[in-house]
Amino acid sequence: MATMNIEHLKIIRTGGSVEDRAQTIRDHLRDAIVDRRLAPAAKLSESEVGALFNVSRTIARAALQMLAFEGLVRIERNRGAFVANPSPEEARQVFASRRLMEPGIAAVACERATARDIEAFRVQLGEEARFIGQRGPAARRAEIKASGDFHLLLASVAGNAILLRFMEELIARSSLVIALYGKSGASSCGHSEHVDILDALEARDVPRMNNLMIRHLDHLEADLDLRLKEGLGLKEALNLPG
Amino acid sequence: MATMNIEHLKIIRTGGSVEDRAQTIRDHLRDAIVDRRLAPAAKLSESEVGALFNVSRTIARAALQMLAFEGLVRIERNRGAFVANPSPEEARQVFASRRLMEPGIAAVACERATARDIEAFRVQLGEEARFIGQRGPAARRAEIKASGDFHLLLASVAGNAILLRFMEELIARSSLVIALYGKSGASSCGHSEHVDILDALEARDVPRMNNLMIRHLDHLEADLDLRLKEGLGLKEALNLPG
DNA sequence: TCACCAAAGATTGCATACGATTCCAGCGAT
């Protein structure tokens, strides 16, 4: 069904960590989904996932259920788990949620950011800059990921663990949405906006921060082409095998 | 530690629904936690939960993990699941998150509410009013729950499934926090504020709505006594090794 | 040739079994 195969995942060292294995698998799967190494709507069979990571179906199942909670995977009873294939409506809701939350988060971050935080932002922006210079799908994915990390850094500076978790989910889903519906490399334009946002942060200019953040999110969403696939749920199902 | 026992849960009909049993169990457990029929820090053993609902540990475990994702249950490796015992800091973060999100949600709801929605609000407020007249812990719990449902209704009217889910988590955790740290019956005062908010909603008066919502949340949080148990967090930390 | 149906194959849902870890009671030593 999915042209892109699960085999592309990295194999994990078997015995290494005593930590929760399901969590490790979830993280790797999430990375793969957000990076689009796993195509939307790809089937994630319990046995296959388990085999790839050298664990039983029990563990694989737990990892898949975690991803289902985050909205990155859809589980259908008696049918299995599939990489999420967000509808345009879902995409809109993801961005509506971000527009609702991020200005406030940015404001809090504005008040709390330390010099060390600012430095972390600079490093992060450096990462971003590295990728916008490069071409190719890999660099593009890395760019999307780095761009998301900027927003996550902002949320982590805000110092609210609950909001950070919400943002982690929204960023992950955004990455998926952008990969699905993004039409241009406008995210490079996103980079300069990130720079502006950091400026406002350093200046502790909350109103400007709010303004910039809202505009930034508007630009991100404006770069999506949400109308094409509006009615094509059926056709897409046919698209996958070809 | 937990004087309150898990036995107080209702027993479920065994064969009834073909639907997901883990979800049903999760719902019942969540109700019990939010209603404080299960004391904070109470142990939720997999076998016990499974026995109570006539399912295997597999299902019980899944339900407990769902609750852990929502922050209502804390799972410690090799030790088991416990009802969450939110720290004052967590309580503050819950309310900070609500202050960040709810004004925006209310604004959206303001624009989208239909006549039918308004009617649903009226019914909901009627429910609330019924409980504030009664005395006793049961009525008090019902009141907290009804109060939460008002906010959930608002979120559902806003029409964003993601935000609704976030709010469901925040409301559930709020109920827990209020039950833990609330000092007075000030939630009855909350009822009149709900009435005011509904008025603003009908009038489509977004700025007034924002104002009322922020004040309402401030009042809710002001009714908490977060300092008393402040030092108990430390004692608890020392409690763990001993 | 197409539509329909039946049986085989594959995959999930769930329960149970077994090893691993933690907790606790009892006992002996200091």
Place this chain on the structure above:
DNA sequence: ATCGCTGGAATCGTATGCAATCTTTGGTGA
């Protein structure tokens, strides 16, 4: 009397087996 140790009980972590469900394939009849 207190502390530390040891053995057992309880509980969790994980793998695996069986039944139920879905999908597919091969065949049959119109």
